[in-house]
Amino acid sequence: xVTEKIGLEAAELLRIFEDADGNEVVALDGFSLxxxxxxxxxxxxxxxxxxxxxxxxxxxxxxxxxGSLSVGGQPITGPDYHRGLVFxxxxxxxxxxxxxxxxxxxxxRKVYRQQKQRVQELIDLMGLTxxxxxxxxxxxxxxxxxxxxxxxxxxxxxxxxxxEPLSSLDAFTRATIQDQIIDMQRRAQAIIILVTHDIExxxxxxxxxxxxxxxxxxxxxxxxxDLPHPRxxxxxxxxxxxxxxxxxxxxxx
Amino acid sequence: xxRPGSLDLAASPQGRRTSIKRHEQRVTSIRELFWMLLxxxxxxxxxxxxxxxxxxxxxxxxxxxxxxxxxxxxxxYIALMAAACFWPAxxxxxxxxxxxxxxxxxxxxxxxxxTLKTGWLRLPFVPSPDKILSVYPDNAAQFVxxxxxxxxxxxxxxxxxxxxGVLSGILMGWSRIAxxxxxxxxxxxxxxxxxxxxxxxxxxxxxxxxxxxxxxxxALWFPLTLMISTAIRDTDVRLIESAxxxxxxxxxxxxxxxxxxxxxxxxxxxxxxxxxxxxxxxxAEMLGVKAGLGWYIEWSRAWGEYAKIFATIGIxxxxxxxxxxxxxxxxxxxxxxxxxxxxx
Numbered sequence: 001x002v003t004e005k006i007g008l009e010a011a012e013l014l015r016i017f018e019d020a021d022g023n024e025v026v027a028l029d030g031f032s033l034x035x036x037x038x039x040x041x042x043x044x045x046x047x048x049x050x051x052x053x054x055x056x057x058x059x060x061x062x063x064x065x066x067g068s069l070s071v072g073g074q075p076i077t078g079p080d081y082h083r084g085l086v087f088x089x090x091x092x093x094x095x096x097x098x099x100x101x102x103x104x105x106x107x108x109r110k111v112y113r114q115q116k117q118r119v120q121e122l123i124d125l126m127g128l129t130x131x132x133x134x135x136x137x138x139x140x141x142x143x144x145x146x147x148x149x150x151x152x153x154x155x156x157x158x159x160x161x162x163x164e165p166l167s168s169l170d171a172f173t174r175a176t177i178q179d180q181i182i183d184m185q186r187r188a189q190a191i192i193i194l195v196t197h198d199i200e201x202x203x204x205x206x207x208x209x210x211x212x213x214x215x216x217x218x219x220x221x222x223x224x225x226d227l228p229h230p231r232x233x234x235x236x237x238x239x240x241x242x243x244x245x246x247x248x249x250x251x252x253x
Numbered sequence: 254x255x256r257p258g259s260l261d262l263a264a265s266p267q268g269r270r271t272s273i274k275r276h277e278q279r280v281t282s283i284r285e286l287f288w289m290l291l292x293x294x295x296x297x298x299x300x301x302x303x304x305x306x307x308x309x310x311x312x313x314x315x316x317x318x319x320x321x322x323x324x325x326x327x328x329x330y331i332a333l334m335a336a337a338c339f340w341p342a343x344x345x346x347x348x349x350x351x352x353x354x355x356x357x358x359x360x361x362x363x364x365x366x367x368t369l370k371t372g373w374l375r376l377p378f379v380p381s382p383d384k385i386l387s388v389y390p391d392n393a394a395q396f397v398x399x400x401x402x403x404x405x406x407x408x409x410x411x412x413x414x415x416x417x418g419v420l421s422g423i424l425m426g427w428s429r430i431a432x433x434x435x436x437x438x439x440x441x442x443x444x445x446x447x448x449x450x451x452x453x454x455x456x457x458x459x460x461x462x463x464x465x466x467x468x469x470x471x472a473l474w475f476p477l478t479l480m481i482s483t484a485i486r487d488t489d490v491r492l493i494e495s496a497x498x499x500x501x502x503x504x505x506x507x508x509x510x511x512x513x514x515x516x517x518x519x520x521x522x523x524x525x526x527x528x529x530x531x532x533x534x535x536x537a538e539m540l541g542v543k544a545g546l547g548w549y550i551e552w553s554r555a556w557g558e559y560a561k562i563f564a565t566i567g568i569x570x571x572x573x574x575x576x577x578x579x580x581x582x583x584x585x586x587x588x589x590x591x592x593x594x595x596x597x
Contacts, residue, residue, distance in 0.1 A: 061494050081500030091491040095513045095590045105499035108509070135590040155499065 006072045006158040008035040008058065008191060014066030015053050027053040028064070029216035040185055040192040042206035044199065044245060050217025051195040055161040058193065059085045071159065081105060084152035085161045089168060090144040092136040092151075098143075099123065099132040102150045122150040126180060142173035146180065153184050159191045167197065178204055182229055199249075203241045204231055211248040221248040288351045289334055289344075295358030296327045302362050302370070310372030318390065319365065319383035323358075330354070380560035388564035395549070400568065403545035406462065407534050410469025414526065417470060418477025419519070425478060426485025426515065427507055435478075443475040447529065448536045455541050465537035472533040473526035480522030484515035517591065520584040527580060531573050 013031040016024050027050040035041055043051045056062040057069055060079040069076050071083070092101050103119045106112040123129055126146040131139055139147070145165055152160055162181075166174045178201065185192055196202050202209045209223045223244050231238060300323050308314055337344035361382050367373045368381035389396065424431040425439075447468045454464035488511045496506045538547025546565050553561035 059494075059498055061497065079494075079497045079500075081498070083498065085495070085498045087491050087495065089491075091489070091495045093492060093496075093510065093513070095516070095588075104496070104501075104509075108496065108499055108501035108505050137591070151495075151499065 006191065007037070008033070008159060008193075009070050010034070010054070010058075010067070011069075012067035013054070013057065013064045013069060015050065015057065015062070015064050026216035028057075029218065031067070031217055031219065033210065033219070035191050035193070038185070038189040038191060039208060040194065040206045042202035042209040043193065043195045043212060044197070044202050044209055044249070045212030045217065045220075046214045046249075047197075048215050049212040050215070051212060052163055053217070055085065055163050055193065055195055058159065059083055059161055061085075081109060081155045082157050083159045083161065084155055084157040086148050086152050086163065086165045088164045090136075090141075090148040090165075092144055092147055094136050097133050097135055098128055098139065098147050101136070101147050102154055104151060105155045118154055122154045125184070126150045127176075140173075142169055142177065145169060145173075145177055149177070149181065149184065153188060156188060157190055159193065160188075162192060162194045162196075164195055164197065166201065174201070179230070181205060199242050199245050200233060202245065203238060204233060209245055211245060223248065285344075285348060288348055289337075291351045292330055292354035292358060293327060295355040295362075296323055296330070299323055299358050299362035299365065300327075303365055306366070306370045308369050310369060311376060314369065314381075314384075316369065316381070316383035318386040319381070322386055323361075377557050377559045380563060384560045385563045385567070388560050392561065392564075396564075396568070399544060399546050399549045402542075403534060403538065403547065406465050406538070406542065406545060407469060407530065410466045410534070411473060411527065411530055413466060414470030414473030414530065415477065415523070418474040418522065418526065419481060421474070422478040422481025422515075422519075422522075423485065423507075423512065425482035427511065432482070439475065439478055442471075443479065447471040447475075447533050451537060451540055461537075461541040461543070465534070465542045468533040468537050469530045472529035473523075476525035476529070477519065477522040480518040480525075481515050484518030485511045488514045517588060520580070520588070523580060523584075524577070527576065531569075535569075 010031065010033045013028045014026075015028040016026050019025050027048075031050065031054065033041075033054075043054065045051055053062070057064055058071075058076065060076050060083065076083075093104065096104065099119060102122055103112055103116075106115050106119070120132075123132060126149060128143060128146055128150065131143060136144055136147070149165065166177055169177070181192070182205065192205075194202065194205060203225055206225055209225065211220045211223065212218065213220045223241060225241055227235075227237060227241070300320065303316070303320055303323070308316060333343065333347060337347050364374075364379075365382050368376075368379060369383060421431075421435055421439075425435050426432075450471070451464065451468060454467050455461055458464040458467060492510055492514065493506055496510045501509065534545070535547035535550070538545035539551040542548060546568060550562050550565050553559070553565070
C-alpha cells in the first residue's frame with residue numbers, strides 16, 4: 001500500500017467547557033502533541049484529563065478555543081472520513097445488519113458499488129464471517145466492537161481515533177481484538193490514537209504512551225515502547241514499561 | 254430469530270425455550286383435550302337453552318339467525334381443533350383462548366335467556382342475540398353501503414393525517430426554524446380533542462366530508478408529529494457523530510440515521526393517532542356526514558332500533574381490532590431489528 005506519511009500537529013490546545021452551573025471547566029490547557037508517520041500513540045490519564053476532548057478535536061466534532069491543530073499541514077475545520085472515530089460502546093446503527101453497518105461509510109460517500117467487495121474483506125479480517133446478516137442486538141459485545149472497528153477501517157483513514165473501544169469487554173475478547181487492531185494497523189499504515197484506562201493495553205498496542213495530568217489536561221510525560229510485535233505481556237521489559245507508566249501517573253496523585 | 258441453523262447467539266436461549274414447550278406439548282393430552290373441548294360445551298349449553306326453552310318475549314317472535322350462528326361457530330371451532338392436531342402453534346392458541354371462548358358462549362346464553370326466554374331485560378334497549386344477529390341479513394345492503402362510506406372516509410383521513418404528521422414531525426425534529434414556527438400550533442391545537450372543532454370545521458370547510466377528513470387527519474397528525482419530532486431530536490448523539498465522521502452529509506444523516514432511529518416512536522404515534530381517529534370518524538359521521546356507520550348508529554337511535562346499534566358496534570369491534578392488528582404486524586416486520594418487540 002502506498003501511503004503518504006501524514007503528520008498530526010497539536011500545539012498549545014485550549015478547550016474550556018461550561019458546566020450546568022455556568023462554571024468554567026478547563027479540559028485542555030496548553031496541550032501539545034506531534035505524531036509523525038504511522039505511529040500508534042496511547043493517551044492515558046485519570047478521568048476528566050481531556051483525553052476524549054482531544055479525540056473530538058482531532059475528529060473535527062469540536063473546535064479548540066486556542067492553539068492550533070493540523071493534519072498534513074492543513075488545519076482541521078470539521079469531520080472528515082480520513083479521520084475515523086470509534087466510540088466506547090461501538091455505537092452501531094441498531095436497525096442495520098453487521099454488513100450494512102460496515103458499509104455505511106461507503107454508501108454515505110457513494111462509493112459502495114465500486115468497493116462492495118471490501119465489505120466482505122473487512123468482515124473476514126475481523127472474524128465476523130457468518131454474522132453479516134445479524135442485527136447488533138443479536139451479536140456479542142466483542143463482535144459489536146469488531147463491527148465498529150471494521151466500519152472505521154473500511155474508510156482507509158489516515159488517522160483512527162479509538163476512545164476506550166475495548167473497555168467494556170472481558171479480558172479474553174479484549175486480547176483477541178487487540179491483536180486484530182495491530183494487524184489492521186499494519187495493513188492500513190494509519191496513525192492510531194488510543195485513549196485507554198488500561199496500562200497493559202497501552203503498552204501492548206502503542207509505540208508511544210502519553211501520560212496526562214488531571215484537569216486541566218497537560219502532558220506529564222512520555223514512555224516510548226520499543227518492543228517488537230508480537231509482545232509478551234509477561235516479559236520483564238514489558239512489565240518495566242508498565243511500571244514506568246504507572247510511575248508517571250502516580251507522581252501527580 | 255430462532256431460525257434453525259441460524260448463528261445468532263442471543264436467540265439461542267429462546268430457541269431452547271420453544272423446544273421445551275414442544276416437549277410439554279407432546280406429553281399433555283387429557284387435560285389439554287378437556288380445555289380444548291370447553292368452548293364446545295359452552296356452545297352446547299347455549300344451543301340447549303335456546304332450543305329447549307320456549308320463546309316468550311316478545312310474543313310471536315320467531316328466532317332464525319342465532320341458532321344457526323351457534324352451530325356455525327361450533328363447526329368452525331371443531332374444524333380448527335381438527336387442524337390443530339397437525340399444527341402445534343394453532344393448538345397452543347386454541348388452548349390459550351378456550352377459557353375466553355367458553356365464557357363468551359355462556360354470556361350469549363345468558364343474554365338469550367334474559368331477553369327472548371324470560372323478558373327480564375326489555376326491548377327496545379336490550380334486544381336478544383337473535384334480534385341483533387338478524388340485523389345483518391335483513392339490512393345487508395345498508396350495511397355494505399355505510400361500511401364502504403366509512404372506510405373511504407377513514408382511509409383518506411388516515412392517509413392525509415399520516416402524511417402531514419410524518420412530514421411536520423421530520424421537519425420539526427430536524428430544523429430549528431420549523432420547530433419554532435410549528436411547535437406553537439402543535440401545543441395550542443394538539444391537546445384539544447379534535448371533535449371540539451367539528452362545529453367550526455363544518456362551517457369553514459367546503460363540505461361535511463371535508464370536515465370529517467380534517468377531524469380524522471387532526472387526530473393522527475398531533476401524536477405523530479409530537480412523537481416523531483421528539484424522537485428525531487433525541488437521536489443518540491454518538492450515532493449522529495459516528496455518521497458524520499464516516500463522511501455522511503447532513504441530509505444522509507437525516508434519512509439514514511435520524512429517521513430510522515425515530516421509527517419506533519413513529520409507530521407509537523400511529524397507535525395513539527389511529528385510536529383517536531376511530532373516535533373522530535364516528536363522531537363526524539354521527540353529527541355531520543350523512544353516510545357511514547356512525548350516521549347509521551345515529552339514524553337507528555332516532556328510530557329506536559337499538560338492535561341495529563348493537564349490530565353496528567359489532568362491526569366496529571371487528572374492524573378496529575383488525576386495523577390495529579394489521580398495524581402491529583407491519584410494525585413487527587419493520588422493527589425486526591429491535592430486541593423484544595412488545596406484542597399484544
